[in-house]
Amino acid sequence: MQNRLGLGLVRQPRTVLFGPGxxxxxxxxxxxxxxxxxxxxxxxxxxxxxxxxxxxxxxxxxxxxxxxxxxxxxxxxxxxxxxxxxxxxxxxxxxxxxxxxxxxxxxxxxxxxxxxxxxxxxxxxxxxxxxxxxxxxxxxxxxxxxxxxxxxxxxxxxxxxxxxxxxxxxxxxxxxxxDPELTLSCPRGLTAATAADALSHLVEAFTARPKNPTPEQLATQIYVGKNRITDLFCAEGLRLMNGALARVVANPADLEARSDVMFAAYCAGMAINTTGTAAAHAIQSPIAAIGHVAHGFGVGALLPYVMRLNLPYATAEFAAIGRLLEVAGPDQPELEQARAGIERIERLLELVGAPLELRALGVTEDHVAQIASASVKATRLVLNNPAPLTEATVAALLVRGIAGDRSWWTAP
CATH class of the missing domain: 3.40.50.1970 (Rossmann fold)
Known part of the structure; x- marks a missing residue:
């Protein structure tokens, strides 16, 4: 989990214009x-x-x-x-x-x-x-x-x-x-689902695997790993989400809060355009065919279990999230900071009404083998995840998610 090249890279539109009106x-x-x-x-x-x-x-x-x-x-x-x-x-x-x-x-x-x-x-x-x-x-x-x-x-x-x-x-x-004004008429359920999606993008991009790509890989691959610039976008996006999500839920007409959430979503898009998403998105795709739940709620429900799977491989990154979200201090042990960061992400998902266990998506034990087999075929996403993903690992994670087991297990 080290960017040994000191690489910084984002791909972006020629013009980005942000602001109400x-x-x-x-x-x-x-x-x-x-x-x-x-x-x-x-x-x-x-x-x-x-x-x-x-x-x-x-x-x-x-x-x-x-x-x-x-x-x-x-x-x-x-x-x-x-x-x-x-x-x-x-x-x-x-x-x-x-x-x-x-x-x-x-x-x-x-x-x-x-x-x-x-x-x-x-x-x-x-x-x-x-x-x-x-x-x-x-x-x-x-x-x-x-x-x-x-x-x-x-x-x-x-x-x-x-x-x-x-x-x-x-x-x-x-x-x-x-233009954040365009989100003011966004239905409450869609607002919640898309906010959960953006939050998952920020977490997965910040904890994605640095790939230290060669010049040839930079020229031929879209997802070339987390780096110095994507981390900047993730940090700003997480900071804004931490302060704005509760305000949007309390008052959907709050344009300032809507603006902060929309800017956070833009930051997330800028990051995943280079890092890609990871396990939560790889697993959500086959789940979508089962429950037909909104994409954002699907990845949001998976995120607590994916974060626990990845915690041993990205402890420093989750600890940084804890500090960014102002729930952890630098004097605490790193693992405590990391767990605090994960718990705050879960709280933000709860604030927007996202389900945090897989039964709410219609997933049962009967679906586990089918989902696990399909998930690992999403190689483009699997390779971004800090923890290795196998059918067995995904199946065990799904069982945890169906049970709603958010204890601090060290292996799924």
Whole structure:
């Protein structure tokens, strides 16, 4: 768990604009890329006054605006292909993804398919997009996924029954406009689930394995380990979450608290764009097919058990989290600091109403072997985890999670 190279690396959009009301800068930013604009969103967002204002401002600025408002949760492959086919002959110059993670990932996926044809499956994997793509601008409406700044698009392949990823710097958004006002109308349940997702991103990125990559690995792999710069983003994100989550829960109209949570989610996105996520996300993917629980609640429910699994391998990192979250002092033994950090993360998850045991996700002992087998196939994520992951380890962890066993076990 040492960054022996002293490496610092993040990948990021060319422009990131953050702040209340900043969505109104979209026409000026989009104008650099052309005048034929495709807006990608979901049906709920498309019906809101805020979305209609955005579309009207683009039209008033001289854009020809096309709309696809069929983005679906967990982004099915068929959704990508339908959206791309509908735009094939329109001469799109720029794509704007407005909404949650699925809408923004749909925008990135459609960009690849419109630019190079074929099936979105052709681009699953790392660096499989053969050339430049249509520019994508992201406008998130939730504080959680971090998709506004990542080089990833997560697509559910119905035939494989698994989530797949386009992982390529060529689909990195050219700009992200992060306006916390857009989260004010976010339903309470979605606010909670996305906050749990962002919190899991911050923890997994901060405790991810440093990989000390070679120049060749830096050029060919998206996830190249935690490093000095990702740690800075994680530290700021954790600090903001620690102070803002309770305020958002108490008063969803608190714009300052919404802004802090959204900035924390941005920090998390910046970190996982280089570190990747780890065990909680690898295990959640097959669980999603069982209980159909919101992604954020899935990873949130797994996080207490994943943190315990990783504690012996990332004690210093969890101790640092304890100090960042102001529940541990430097004079305490390192293990006490680390446990305090883990308990505070669990308390933050409880504050937003996230379940902390796996039965709440519909997982039973009958599912353990199936989930464990599928989890370890997510090699891209497994290799990021500080503790080694095997089918046996994951199965034992799942049994702990089903029982809600949050004692300080040293092995699952």
């Amino acid at each position: 900043q969505r109104r800068q979209l026409p000026q930013i989009a104008a650099s890329y052309g005048r034929r604009c495709l807006l990608v969103t979901d049906a709920r967002m498309a019906s809101t006054p805020e979305f209609q204002e955005i579309a009207a401002q683009l039209e008033a600025a001289g854009f020809v605006v096309f709309l696809y408002d069929g983005a679906l949760p967990d982004l099915p492959r068929a959704n990508v292909m339908e959206a791309a086919a509908a735009q094939a002959d329109r001469g799109i110059d720029v794509i704007v993804g407005i909404g949650g993670g699925s809408s923004m990932d749909l925008a990135k996926s459609v960009s690849a398919v419109l630019s190079h044809g074929g099936d979105v499956r052709d681009y699953f994997g790392e660096f499989q997009v053969p050339g430049p793509t249509l520019p994508v601008i992201t406008v998130p409406t939730t504080g959680g996924t971090g998709a506004e700044v990542t080089s990833l698009a997560i697509v559910f392949d119905e035939e494989r029954g698994a989530k797949m990823a386009i992982a390529d710097v060529r689909i990195e958004p050219v700009a992200a406009i992060i």
